[in-house]
Amino acid sequence: MLRFAWSSALWLMILIPLIIGIESTFTAGVHLNGCFACLLWICGAMVGFVLFRLTNIANPAGFLPILLHEISHVIFAILNLARVKGLHASEGQGGSVLYASASLAARVMITLAPYFFSPIYLIILLKPLMKPQINQWLGLVLGLALGLHMAVLLRRPTLFQPDLRIVTPIISMTLIVLCNLSIIFLMFSALRHPGLTGIARLYLRCWRML
Numbered sequence: 001m002l003r004f005a006w007s008s009a010l011w012l013m014i015l016i017p018l019i020i021g022i023e024s025t026f027t028a029g030v031h032l033n034g035c036f037a038c039l040l041w042i043c044g045a046m047v048g049f050v051l052f053r054l055t056n057i058a059n060p061a062g063f064l065p066i067l068l069h070e071i072s073h074v075i076f077a078i079l080n081l082a083r084v085k086g087l088h089a090s091e092g093q094g095g096s097v098l099y100a101s102a103s104l105a106a107r108v109m110i111t112l113a114p115y116f117f118s119p120i121y122l123i124i125l126l127k128p129l130m131k132p133q134i135n136q137w138l139g140l141v142l143g144l145a146l147g148l149h150m151a152v153l154l155r156r157p158t159l160f161q162p163d164l165r166i167v168t169p170i171i172s173m174t175l176i177v178l179c180n181l182s183i184i185f186l187m188f189s190a191l192r193h194p195g196l197t198g199i200a201r202l203y204l205r206c207w208r209m210l
Contacts, residue, residue: 044143
């Protein structure tokens with residue numbers, strides 16, 4: 001029961017940026033405010049998507065996409081307090097992650113994680129340690145990571161993936177779309193402010209709305 005509550009809270013944490021982002025769009029609008037990092041992020045995402053889409057880097061059967069896919073499973077298994085027992089990744093043959101039993105909410109999140117999250121996104125956690133000059137270019141790296149993620153996602157025959165059978169494909173696809181949008185709003189908020197204050201402000205704003 002405790003693990004189910006924890007996993008449900010994690011789902012809420014993932015979707016909060018989407019809720020706040022939509023609310024901000026309809027009330028105050030989304031403005032770049034001259035944020036160079038945000039501009040680099042948008043450009044990086046567009047260039048990265050086209051570049052990776054046209055090359056073999058985004059091939060879902062390639063080693064890098066498979067490794068990132070399996071690492072995403074591992075990260076969210078750990079976040080859901082599930083003990084990871086093993087990881088296997090092989091080019092052309094796919095991969096797998098073994099973890100201890102978890103609640104349904106946790107299993108759904110762990111299973112769908114690679115479809116809305118890339119381990120490269122974790123570079124945002126280094127933002128407070130970076131100099132302002134380097135900080136600006138973090139948006140470009142995150143943009144390229146987003147472009148790679150989307151290029152791999154759209155090249156994968158998603159509806160036929162076994163992962164989506166954890167729940168019905170329609171529910172899985174809906175969660176994937178909503179979580180991807182939420183991650184995008186979260187990145188945008190993080191890049192607009194120094195350090196990780198953008199993320200803190202976003203969740204604080206949600207707390208005040210309750």
